[in-house]
Amino acid sequence: MKKITTALVFGSLLSTSAIADKWHMPTPYGDGNLPTQIAYGFAEEIKDKTGGELDITVHSAGSLVKHTEIPRAVKTGQVQIGEVFLGILGNEHPVFKHDNIPFLATSFEQAKALWEAAKPSVEKQLDKSGLQLLYTVAWPAQSLYTKMPVSQLSDLEGSKMRAYSPSTSRLADLMGTTPTTIQVPDIPQAFSTGIIQAMITSPSTGVDSQAWDYVNYYTDVKAWIPKNIIVVNKRAFRRLDKATQTAILDAAKHAEALGWEKVAERAANDKQKLIDNGMNVTDPSETLVKELQAIGTTMVAEWKAEDPQEVGAILERYQP
Structure with missing residues (x-):
């Protein structure tokens, strides 16, 4: 994969975001991690479904934006989309802490139920920050x-x-x-x-x-069992045509389903x-x-x- 510097990437955002055909997606985790692998698949599905009209570049391992700075980068439009560990947002509102509480949910079935319970509250708080939730990827138990x-x-x-x-x-x-x-x-x-x-x-x-x-x-x-969330800048998303929005939302559904399907297998293999x-x-x-x-x-x-x-x-x- 061709390497480009952070300065060049951010400089290019001004020219590419206007036509919404080239997006940048920072993630804190390396290519060997399941969430990053799913992010690559998510980006590829969108590129295929839009005929290349929307091309999302995934920047793994914090190579573009440091983990703690990703939420702000997406909020301010420095990047259009990004992945963060949900728990790091805990200081912004307590609803983001739900999956960092020991022994509240310790199986994947419980974690799914907890996520369904917390999702409306999480989405409400993200919306207040100008962010839209796309999908989540669970980690193995800690x-x-x-x-x-x-x-x-x-x-x-x-x-x-x-x-x-x-x-x-x-x-x-x-x-x-x-x-x-x-x-x-x-x-x-x-x-x-x-x-x-x-x-x-x-x-x-x-x-x-x-x-x-x-x-x-x-x-x-x-x-x-914690999760990563993938969020998009609401203004960037709304500037897209309906067909492209649908392609993103469909790919997000597929990514989340794949994450839940693969995480238990990955947990056993890594252990x-x-x-x-x-x-x-x-x-x-x-x-x-x-x-x-x-x-x-x-x-x-x-x-x-x-x-x-x-x-x-x-x-x-x-x-x-």
């Missing part, structure tokens, strides 16, 4: 990576733990660790230099960052890769599960207190 075996939370006391959203920062606090914000590309260096000693993330992120090079233990706590590369993969002890479940109960109560009406409606609609 589990614990450490350098040492962990059978209870006291084993982690004093550790620095990776955080990547407001909810994971709060989780780290409640686990008796120090939250430290680290984005995916910086994980290996953060572990190797002692900036962090633990993290909770998916087996896919572990494989992508070759976790076996810097940690030894993967405790399969299956704490929650096996951790084992194949020498990591100690174990189920959590009963003590650790009970401790984490208690934290989950606390975080649900705190989450609801942030916006009793909106969050309360999500919890009422959620029927796991």
Whole structure:
């Protein structure tokens, strides 16, 4: 794939966005990750269905826009479309925290039900920011990576733990660790230099960052199942003709369905890769599960207190 600099890309947006035939889609994750692979397929389907009238270039691994800056880049029209981890928007409104709450939804069936319950509230908040939701891609369940075996939370006391959203920062606090914000590309260096000693993330992120090079233990706590959301600038979308809009929405439906179909398979495969590369993969002890479940109960109560009406409606609609 031809590489172009960020400056050249942003300079080209002014000329291409006016005719709406060339869009740019930043995503924070590398080409080996399922969400990025789905993004490429999404873009290709749109190009095919529009006869090349709309060509979306996917910029993976934060190569065009850093993860935390993607929402603003789409809002302001620097890029027309982008992918973000839903939980990083938690400081904007509590509805975005719904899938970062430990043990609220731990199976893919529960995660789907939680998403259906939260989706109306999420779409309402995105709309206020000038964004339109296109589709989501779920990650495998999040589990614990450490350098040492962990059978209870006291084993982690004093550790620095990776955080990547407001909810994971709060989780780290409640686990008796120090939250430290680290984005995916910086994980290996953060572990190797002692900036962090633990993290909770998916087996896919572990494989992508070759976790076996810097940690030894993967405790399969299956704490929650988070999602990425793909959003489009509303003004850019509305400038398109109806046929192109329909092509985008159809491709988005196909992308979301494919994500839910493939994520369980990817989770199993990536967990096996951790084992194949020498990591100690174990189920959590009963003590650790009970401790984490208690934290989950606390975080649900705190989450609801942030916006009793909106969050309360999500919890009422959620029927796991």
